[in-house]
Amino acid sequence: MYAILQTVHSFWAYFVLLLLLVATGNALLGRAQNKDFATRDLRISLFGLIFSHIQLLIGIILYFVSPWFQQWSQGIGAVMKDPTSRLYLVEHPTTNILAIILITMGWSMHKRQNQDVKKFSRIGIFYGLGLILLLSRIPWQSWLG
Numbered sequence: 001m002y003a004i005l006q007t008v009h010s011f012w013a014y015f016v017l018l019l020l021l022v023a024t025g026n027a028l029l030g031r032a033q034n035k036d037f038a039t040r041d042l043r044i045s046l047f048g049l050i051f052s053h054i055q056l057l058i059g060i061i062l063y064f065v066s067p068w069f070q071q072w073s074q075g076i077g078a079v080m081k082d083p084t085s086r087l088y089l090v091e092h093p094t095t096n097i098l099a100i101i102l103i104t105m106g107w108s109m110h111k112r113q114n115q116d117v118k119k120f121s122r123i124g125i126f127y128g129l130g131l132i133l134l135l136s137r138i139p140w141q142s143w144l145g
């Protein structure tokens, strides 16, 4: 169970980051060029939303089955003192949950706008901020190393 989830979470991360990058770039470009918000733009943003929500669900289950979770038995002080346990058990989950909240807010706010330029900016700003947060707390060394 753990091995499968870890592999899927690690692999799915490529799709999530790539889709969010494309969705953010597409929205900022659409905003800058004053384009119409077309079905294609809706689809790109929706895919970014769905893929990141799936990653969130996988991450939450992985959290409890990962060997890292055992570290909590050492106490909160020990977890916080060790930079790697802190990253896996505290920083990565909280920052990424916050990032997904921002992305979800961007999606719902874009739907309430009537002007295309505003739709693009809600997606561009909120997806962009979410992406920056995600990138800031990826365990890069174990992922790509």
Ligand code: HEM
Pocket: 006, 009, 010, 013, 016, 017, 052, 055, 056, 059, 060, 062, 063, 066, 067, 068, 088, 092, 093, 096, 097, 100, 134, 138, 139, 142, 143
């Ligand atoms: C939604 C955006 C997320 C992305 C893009 C993401 C990405 C990643 C990546 C790239 C790794 C490293 C995998 C490896 O070393 O091969 C990782 C590990 C991990 N993630 Fe996430 N993650 C996300 C959300 C979450 C959430 C919300 C949680 C928990 C609530 C979580 C829990 C974990 C855990 C526990 C590990 C370590 C697994 C282990 O090596 O035992 N992730 N994540």
